[in-house]
Structures are given as C-alpha cells and as structure tokens.
Amino acid sequence: xxxxxxxxxxxxxxxxxxxxxxxxxxxxxxxxxxxxxxxxxxxxxxxxxxxxxxxxxxxxxxxxxxxxxxxxxxxxxxxxxxxxxxxxxxxxxxxxxxxxxxxxxxxxxxxxxxxxxxxxxxxxxxxxxxxxxxxxxxxxxxxxxxxxxxxxxxxxxxxxxxxxxxxxxxxxxxxxxxxxxxxxxxxxxxxxxxxxxxxxxxxxxxxxxxxxxxxxxxxxxxxxxxxxxxxxxxxxxxxxxxxxxxxxxxxxxxxxxxxxxxxx
Numbered sequence: 001x002x003x004x005x006x007x008x009x010x011x012x013x014x015x016x017x018x019x020x021x022x023x024x025x026x027x028x029x030x031x032x033x034x035x036x037x038x039x040x041x042x043x044x045x046x047x048x049x050x051x052x053x054x055x056x057x058x059x060x061x062x063x064x065x066x067x068x069x070x071x072x073x074x075x076x077x078x079x080x081x082x083x084x085x086x087x088x089x090x091x092x093x094x095x096x097x098x099x100x101x102x103x104x105x106x107x108x109x110x111x112x113x114x115x116x117x118x119x120x121x122x123x124x125x126x127x128x129x130x131x132x133x134x135x136x137x138x139x140x141x142x143x144x145x146x147x148x149x150x151x152x153x154x155x156x157x158x159x160x161x162x163x164x165x166x167x168x169x170x171x172x173x174x175x176x177x178x179x180x181x182x183x184x185x186x187x188x189x190x191x192x193x194x195x196x197x198x199x200x201x202x203x204x205x206x207x208x209x210x211x212x213x214x215x216x217x218x219x220x221x222x223x224x225x226x227x228x229x230x231x232x233x234x235x236x237x238x239x240x241x242x243x244x245x246x247x248x249x250x251x252x253x254x255x256x257x258x259x260x261x262x263x264x
C-alpha cells in the first residue's frame with residue numbers, strides 16, 4: 001500500500017520488523033479474544049493480529065481505509081470502522097459480533113502522538129477492555145507509569161492509577177518508523193483494575209485538584225491549593241501543607257478531592 005504520511009493525522013508508520021515481532025509477543029493473543037486496533041495505518045501490525053477470533057480496525061484516514069478494506073476483504077473476522085477513535089461508538093464495535101458476545105476485548109495500536117493521551121483516557125473511562133497495549137511518545141509513557149517522587153509523576157499518573165496498572169515494556173527508536181518522528185517512542189501495557197484501593201467521588205474535582213497542585217510544582221500545597229482548600233483542612237485530612245505535589249500518593253489526592261466534592 002503506497003501512502004504518504006500526513007502530519008495532520010500524526011502519522012508515523014512502524015516498519016521495523018524486529019519491533020513488530022516484539023509487539024506481537026507482548027500482546028500474546030489467546031483464543032476467545034476480540035482485538036480492536038486503533039490506527040492500523042498500512043496494516044503492518046494488523047497482519048500479526050489475525051490470530052484473534054475477531055479483529056476490528058479503527059482508521060480515520062479514508063485513503064488508508066480503502067487499502068485496508070482491500071487487503072483484508074477476504075477475512076470475515078476483520079471489521080473495518082472508518083472514524084475518529086476519540087468519537088466512534090466503542091460499544092457498537094465491541095458488540096458487533098452477535099455470534100460471539102463473550103469475546104474478551106483488548107485494545108492495541110500505534111496511537112497518534114497528538115491525541116495519544118486523550119485516547120488513553122477515553123479507553124480507560126470506557127472500561128470494557130481486558131487490557132491495552134499502545135505505542136506512545138516515550139515521555140507520555142513515562143508520565144503514565146511514574147511513581148510518587150519520580151520527576152515524571154503528575155496528573156496523568158494519578159488519574160491513570162484510578163483505572164489501571166501500568167507497565168512500560170520497551171522503547172522504540174525513531175529509526176523504526178517511516179517517516180521517523182523527532183522523539184523516542186515506547187510500548188506501554190495498561191491493565192484495568194476493579195479496585196484501585198481508594199474511591200473517587202468526582203473525577204472532575206480530582207482533575208481540578210491535580211491541575212492546581214502540579215501547575216505550580218515548586219510551590220507547597222498550602223500555596224498551590226490555597227484557592228481550593230484551607231491549610232487547616234489539609235491538616236485535618238492528614239496532609240502536610242508544607243509538602244509538594246510530587247510527594248503525595250493518589251490516595252492522598254483522593255482524600256483532598258473527595259472532601260472538596262462533599263463540601264461544594
């Protein structure tokens with residue numbers, strides 16, 4: 001399939017066979033699974049996913065969709081969906097195979113870097129995937145997987161921890177793509193969890209709190225959160241007002257967020 005990468009779609013096509021082998025091994029397809037590939041592009045990874053009982057492809061680029069439809073026209077287990085993964089009906093895709101309603105849903109893909117974070121958050125909030133294996137900008141993967149005290153620890157790691165466990169699998173150099181991106185990439189696995197160990201009463205409030213706290217990382221919580229919560233209330237919640245945001249666990253951020261939600 002001949003196709004010139006389009007910047008407006010954030011297209012960088014993975015061509016390195018060794019990296020494709022690594023991704024295929026990391027996914028480990030099993031019987032009884034429905035794989036949804038986001039952004040199949042030229043189909044390099046798609047060809048390695050054919051062992052799935054069902055394979056759905058979400059492709060935004062109409063020209064690429066034409067090529068994908070032609071390439072997999074003879075395979076009835078492949079379902080091509082033309083559309084934006086930020087807006088397509090994921091439930092409709094997951095439930096399209098009425099003959100196999102019990103298939104486990106797994107998400108995979110080389111996500112466009114310009115909307116990668118938004119896509120990950122959408123898929124996490126959707127909540128129906130057994131797991132997700134994505135290629136993203138390395139810095140984003142580091143932020144997803146960061147732990148308390150890491151320099152990459154921030155809003156994304158805290159929000160993600162409410163939904164899933166994360167694991168950075170391996171890095172991918174720019175030379176693995178055509179055209180090569182200007183940044184390193186990495187593969188991340190996200191495994192949704194039923195109970196993160198704490199409850200969040202309002203994700204909107206959690207995002208407000210973390211935005212305020214990490215928007216001014218050098219400031220102590222008494223200063224960065226001053227517009228939202230009084231220092232004495234932080235103390236009552238067993239939060240040190242002199243601490244900085246990167247030292248607080250997701251549980252402690254949940255404590256602050258839930259208090260504010262209850263007293264709005």
